[in-house]
Amino acid sequence: MPYDYTPFPYRRAPGLDGPEARHPVFIVGAGPIGLALALDLARHGTPSVLVDDNDVVSVGSRAICWSKRSLEILDRLGLGERAAEKGVGWKVGRTFHGEEEVFSFDLQPEPGHKFPAFVNLQQYYVEQFLAEAALDNPLIDLRFKNRVTALDPVAGRLEIETPDGAYTLEADHICACDGARSPIRQMMGLEFDGEVFEERFLIADIEMQADFPSERRFWFEPTFHAGQSALLHRQPDDIYRIDLQLGWDADPEHEKRHEVVRPRIEKVVGHADFRIDWVSVYTFQCRRLTSFLHDRVIFVGDSAHVVSPFGARGGNGGLQDVDALGWRLAAVAQGAEVAMLRGYDRERGFAADENIRNSARATRFMTPADGAERLFRDQVLKLAAQAPFARGMVNSGRLSVPCTYPLDGPDAPDLPMGARPGTVAPDAPLGNGWLSERTGHGWLLLAIGQDAPTVEGVKALTLGSDDVLRDRYLGDADCALYLLRPDGIVAARWRDAGAQEIEAAREAACL
Amino acid sequence: MSLNTHPNIPDPDDFYAELLAAHHGLSEAESHALNARLVLILANHIGERDVLRDALALVREAG
Numbered sequence: 256m257p258y259d260y261t262p263f264p265y266r267r268a269p270g271l272d273g274p275e276a277r278h279p280v281f282i283v284g285a286g287p288i289g290l291a292l293a294l295d296l297a298r299h300g301t302p303s304v305l306v307d308d309n310d311v312v313s314v315g316s317r318a319i320c321w322s323k324r325s326l327e328i329l330d331r332l333g334l335g336e337r338a339a340e341k342g343v344g345w346k347v348g349r350t351f352h353g354e355e356e357v358f359s360f361d362l363q364p365e366p367g368h369k370f371p372a373f374v375n376l377q378q379y380y381v382e383q384f385l386a387e388a389a390l391d392n393p394l395i396d397l398r399f400k401n402r403v404t405a406l407d408p409v410a411g412r413l414e415i416e417t418p419d420g421a422y423t424l425e426a427d428h429i430c431a432c433d434g435a436r437s438p439i440r441q442m443m444g445l446e447f448d449g450e451v452f453e454e455r456f457l458i459a460d461i462e463m464q465a466d467f468p469s470e471r472r473f474w475f476e477p478t479f480h481a482g483q484s485a486l487l488h489r490q491p492d493d494i495y496r497i498d499l500q501l502g503w504d505a506d507p508e509h510e511k512r513h514e515v516v517r518p519r520i521e522k523v524v525g526h527a528d529f530r531i532d533w534v535s536v537y538t539f540q541c542r543r544l545t546s547f548l549h550d551r552v553i554f555v556g557d558s559a560h561v562v563s564p565f566g567a568r569g570g571n572g573g574l575q576d577v578d579a580l581g582w583r584l585a586a587v588a589q590g591a592e593v594a595m596l597r598g599y600d601r602e603r604g605f606a607a608d609e610n611i612r613n614s615a616r617a618t619r620f621m622t623p624a625d626g627a628e629r630l631f632r633d634q635v636l637k638l639a640a641q642a643p644f645a646r647g648m649v650n651s652g653r654l655s656v657p658c659t660y661p662l663d664g665p666d667a668p669d670l671p672m673g674a675r676p677g678t679v680a681p682d683a684p685l686g687n688g689w690l691s692e693r694t695g696h697g698w699l700l701l702a703i704g705q706d707a708p709t710v711e712g713v714k715a716l717t718l719g720s721d722d723v724l725r726d727r728y729l730g731d732a733d734c735a736l737y738l739l740r741p742d743g744i745v746a747a748r749w750r751d752a753g754a755q756e757i758e759a760a761r762e763a764a765c766l
Numbered sequence: 767m768s769l770n771t772h773p774n775i776p777d778p779d780d781f782y783a784e785l786l787a788a789h790h791g792l793s794e795a796e797s798h799a800l801n802a803r804l805v806l807i808l809a810n811h812i813g814e815r816d817v818l819r820d821a822l823a824l825v826r827e828a829g
């Protein structure tokens with residue numbers, strides 16, 4: 256069954272009938288990132304106005320793979336379990352050269368995490384879930400069919416067009432969540448540097464009855480699509496994603512025609528019994544803004560950075576932007592120094608570089624330039640059949656994992672590496688719940704195997720040690736203290752510390 | 767460890783002859799492909815990023 260694109264309700268904006276009071280936070284774009292940001296701010300008690308020029312969810316799926324980290328972030332917005340239940344969980348990827356399997360990965364070899372490594376879920380479902388939650392939230396003023404047409408980034412003044420006419424509005428902070436083509440970025444004349452890959456990919460979602468396992472399957476030079484690459488991945492509702500590399504000379508308009516698409520897909524799936532749900536032809540890019548902060552404007556998600564989708568680092572990276580921004584912007588809106596936002600720029604700039612590096616490498620491996628690049632790519636594939644070392648070089652995408660921020664908070668280096676400052680505090684089972692459900696709400700002091708000192712503004716969670724906690728948090732130590740930020744990132748850790756040290760680490764982590 | 771550029775292969779003339787023999791009868795394109803595989807195999811065997819980086823710097827200089 257095709258997805259039902261029911262429009263969201265349009266309401267007349269108050270600004271059409273008289274000036275609105277200055278808003279603390281204004282968000283442009285109700286894609287997954289703008290919606291998640293509004294919900295995250297609301298969670299921290301900060302209201303926002305969120306506008307979108309449209310009134311339906313993303314037409315065609317685009318993002319399908321949502322990472323464990325994204326599910327944890329959605330969980331704090333009340334949507335993690337809904338997304339995981341609707342989605343198709345997976346963790347194994349297989350890469351083939353011709354018909355032979357040359358590389359496979361298992362993204363979550365260990366148990367004891369609330370969420371799987373990945374679920375596949377169409378972007379329109381993620382947006383629908385987020386939009387429903389936002390419409391229900393009294394701190395979010397969500398306005399569909401409101402298009403930003405001009406802005407003064409210094410004064411924080413915006414001009415907005417609606418079906419009932421235009422109005423202006425003012426805000427202290429403007430979050431540009433307006434996507435890869437970001438009109439805000441263009442209005443401000445900001446450079447968006449990076450590279451374009453001269454290649455065209457056909458991306459299609461088809462509906463069919465099949466029992467392909469829910470693994471990610473990727474082929475280099477498949478027998479059914481000579482000389483190119485292909486991807487097949489399952490989504491809910493019997494929908495399958497197919498990517499086919501077409502070559503730079505392909506004509507996108509021609510390739511999108513169903514009579515051209517169908518025979519290509521028949522060769523992939525081996526029959527003609529399917530319905531085409533959505534088709535598009537893309538050329539991919541990896542680009543970023545040098546800085547994500549400009550006057551009163553904060554760039555978040557695709558407006559700040561775009562990547563090619565091999566690795567699923569676009570939407571997942573954007574949700575991590577939200578995670579790094581929400582608590583800081585809420586604090587600033589409630590009176591903290593604006594300088595606190597620099598931490599967002601620093602950390603997410605670092606992450607954008609890592610995401611671009613990984614996405615660009617995978618795309619280059621798929622689309623090598625003539626000469627040495629193609630030579631090495633082809634020989635790696637050839638060697639992979641015989642020599643295990645070469646399999647690790649076969650690159651069809653390195654899937655999104657959160658980066659480790661380069662933080663210099665206090666560290667007790669003999670504690671496990673996987674929970675060092677800058678990492679996401681690893682999940683663990685806790686009685687009848689999960690540690691990830693307890694982190695990421697405010698500042699948290701995790702005391703394992705000892706009592707937690709009282710620190711103002713920091714909640715304490717005292718845990719006895721068990722095998723999983725020992726493995727993820729203690730190593731050979733008997734006890735430890737972990738200071739977690741409101742986004743669940745480890746800010747500092749000690750074997751033992753007093754309230755003053757902890758308080759100082761918390762202050763330093765806000766700079 | 768840093769890159770060893772001093773003689774390290776016993777019987778270098780024999781090795782050199784074996785290297786040429788491995789290319790025997792190949793077209794130029796096939797020889798390039800063989801060299802690429804050889805680079806990958808040897809690089810993996812060395813395995814030390816510092817040494818490999820030094821080697822890459824040296825080949826750029828020497829070219």
Ligand SMILES: Cc1cc2nc3c(=O)[nH]c(=O)nc-3n(C[C@H](O)[C@H](O)[C@H](O)COP(=O)(O)OP(=O)(O)OC[C@H]3O[C@@H](n4cnc5c(N)ncnc54)[C@H](O)[C@@H]3O)c2cc1C
Nearest residue numbers: 284286287288308318319320403433434556557569570571
């Ligand atoms: C083929 C493909 C596959 C992908 N696969 C994955 C994947 O598997 N996993 C993953 O994580 N990511 C994936 N991505 C990337 C993902 O789709 C994007 O990263 C994500 O949509 C970014 O969200 P966003 O909210 O920043 O921008 P968008 O989703 O583009 O939303 C921007 C919103 O802003 C609105 N807007 C724009 N201008 C204005 C204006 N002037 N006024 C008001 N509103 C405005 C738009 O209408 C839109 O609703 C994929 C992308 C593609 C193309």
